[in-house]
Amino acid sequence: MKNTENEGWKNMRKVKMKLLEIREIAKDTIEMKLTDNYITEVAKPGQFISIALPNYTLPRPISIANIDRDKQELTLLFKIMGKGTNELAGFIPGAEIDCFGPNGNSFPLMSGEMTKVLLIGGGIGVPPLYYLGKQLKKQGIKVVSILGFQSSENVFYEKEFARLGETFIVTDDGSYGMKGFVTDAVTSVPSFNAYYACGPTGMLRALTTQLHNKTGYISLEERMGCTVGACAACVIPTTEGGYKKICHDGPVFAAEEVIL
């Protein structure tokens, strides 16, 4: 099965987004609410936007955590990883941020084929699953979420996911929720039609192996250059041979489509 909604990037545009709210929701984890009248209109779950920070060379690709179309509001969650994200975390409400997007494909929703799905997120891979889960729930699909974090101080969006359905929190050190990895928690969900996962490559590798007989979609992360498919920096080998561009052909791939 191939990712089915590969045409999202055809809608890319450069826009200015106005920052409405910014807060730290967990250790080094920032939630931003931005407004614009274009990206909030066209973006789909699984897509990301590119943020162009002044005086940096490369854009920062950040996945879309939520969109409120009526309010024209977009939510981004990101982790402070270096100088660029640290600077982004310092923006104050009212700031206008240069962005372009929406980039990449989106999670296939497969309405009508599914009654229950499993969302599996690890760390800063959790955010795109939230917007996806909201859309799935709206379609009447039962959503169960497993969210893995390093430690209690890293946990975020537990309440938000709990509103979508049953939610399990897992921490590496057991300081919150179940101790262990998301793969340990997967065994406690008896049946589901498909899974959607986003997180570190090691987690995705373990998951896709464990769930090899299930329909699954994974969203990948890689250091990117142009973020639009032109530079061939962020590639992933495919099972058919050759490479696909994560920013352009992904970031969402069918689990069996790529070699992690």
Added chain:
Amino acid sequence: MIDLQVELPGLKLKNPLMPASGCFGFGREYSKFYDLSLLGAVMMKAATGEERSGNPTPRVAETSSGMLNAIGLQNPGVAKIIKEEVPFLANYDTAVIANVAGSTVEEYEEVATKFNQTSDVHALELNISCPNVKEGGIQFGTDPEMAKHVTEKVKQASNKPVYVKLSPNVSNIVAMAKAVEEAGADGLTMINTLTGMQLHLPSRRPLIANKTGGLSGPAIKPIAIRMIYEVRQATNIPIIGMGGIQTAEDVLEFLLAGANAVAVGTANFQNPLILPELISELPEVLRKYGFSSVKEAVGKAVIE
């Protein structure tokens, strides 16, 4: 009216701005943002004889005022490029420059011969300066005799004008430029990236999988200006200048140093609209500094 037109061997450019090879794919992605007919030309991503899958990831890392890349010439091979990508670019009213790469002189000849068969390619850029592949590329670009030899062979293989892309990773850029001029090059494009390296402190490992990569972006602009200036004094063939251009003022600086036209690479990544923006801003910058055309500004640096 400020005249932006530039005429170079094989190329009638409506303006002097084009995307640099490797930073723009084959134009498809940026064609979603704007009409490629606005561009003076498009420099296509490098083509090799056969498909190449490139280097392991990560392939890029940001640096102070720039970035390192080691893509490794990933491309679908010249035949597929001619079949699928060149016709796409032919839909636009812009000049098309094909970038010719290879591991051996024979491969360069093969790629050039194939591009010679399509009238939708207007000139060749001979890539003897890619720092990121194990064989070919850079060694042709750092030894004047080898550069001369491969240029002669490609000239024989093709009727199209040949622009040789020079590497800055040499101690004597003028010797390289003169060698390829003697070999019959119709023009030069310069500069390619500078080989660099960056370490990640927590892991003590290089930030890109290839260990080293090519440095591009504003960090290398002064080097490009210096090299273009030196080569302009010593050769007579036209130069398409590149290396860290971000503003219309930067474009003028390249022209003053001796470039006849310019290419923008890394700056496309941060701002996908950079090229149309620079094209619209350039006339005002030329006027501000007393020029009525692009041609008039070329080589007008005052250096006593």
